[in-house]
Amino acid sequence: MGIHTYFQSLNDLERIIRCPGKFKFEEHSVSAHSWKVVQYAKTLADIEETNGVTVDWKKLYEITSSHDYGEIFIGDIKTPVKHHSLELRAMLQQVEEGMVAHFIDEHIPSEFQPIFRRQLREGKDDSVEGRILEVADKLDQIYEAFTELQRGNTEKEFVVMYRDALIKIKGIKLHCVDYFLQHVLPDLVSEGSRSPIDIEKITKEALAT
Numbered sequence: 001m002g003i004h005t006y007f008q009s010l011n012d013l014e015r016i017i018r019c020p021g022k023f024k025f026e027e028h029s030v031s032a033h034s035w036k037v038v039q040y041a042k043t044l045a046d047i048e049e050t051n052g053v054t055v056d057w058k059k060l061y062e063i064t065s066s067h068d069y070g071e072i073f074i075g076d077i078k079t080p081v082k083h084h085s086l087e088l089r090a091m092l093q094q095v096e097e098g099m100v101a102h103f104i105d106e107h108i109p110s111e112f113q114p115i116f117r118r119q120l121r122e123g124k125d126d127s128v129e130g131r132i133l134e135v136a137d138k139l140d141q142i143y144e145a146f147t148e149l150q151r152g153n154t155e156k157e158f159v160v161m162y163r164d165a166l167i168k169i170k171g172i173k174l175h176c177v178d179y180f181l182q183h184v185l186p187d188l189v190s191e192g193s194r195s196p197i198d199i200e201k202i203t204k205e206a207l208a209t
Helices: 003-015 030-050 057-066 086-107 113-119 128-150 156-170 175-194 199-208
Strands: none
Touching (some): 003 086, 030 175, 128 156, 156 175, 156 199, 175 199
């Protein structure tokens, strides 16, 4: 069916709900998540450029906009489960990448297959763009969890999501991470001060880890 099949498959990302099986005040689809990751990444990359870092914008847009396409085939697996062990994470990634590769072989015209393999690959790596993607992905995890905690959602998984994402971000060496920790996170914590859940305490514990 060619590229039409790819275009049509994008609708599936709207129906895959993140963090399944838990009570949430707000549902978030994988499609919405991908859009937000692109928006975070744009600003993060701008911060890098203001500090003299060269950013490959084409690569950045490709990997941020397509980074979760493989979830069409395996769904959204909750972060605590996905990262329970390196072995499990590697197995899930192998399955996801294999199914994406099969989809490309089956449906994408041969002249476009190299392009799709590049665009739909796992984009998180040690490059500037790969690290920005990692930060942007975790930022959305922070904001999704924060929204639930701020509204008093007592599901422990959102505390874990918020804490683990913050720990991951603070370990990534980028100028935009420093900016987030110094200028954005304090505003977030201040906004959450009226929450029945002590977001400030959770944040301080994560930063101290």
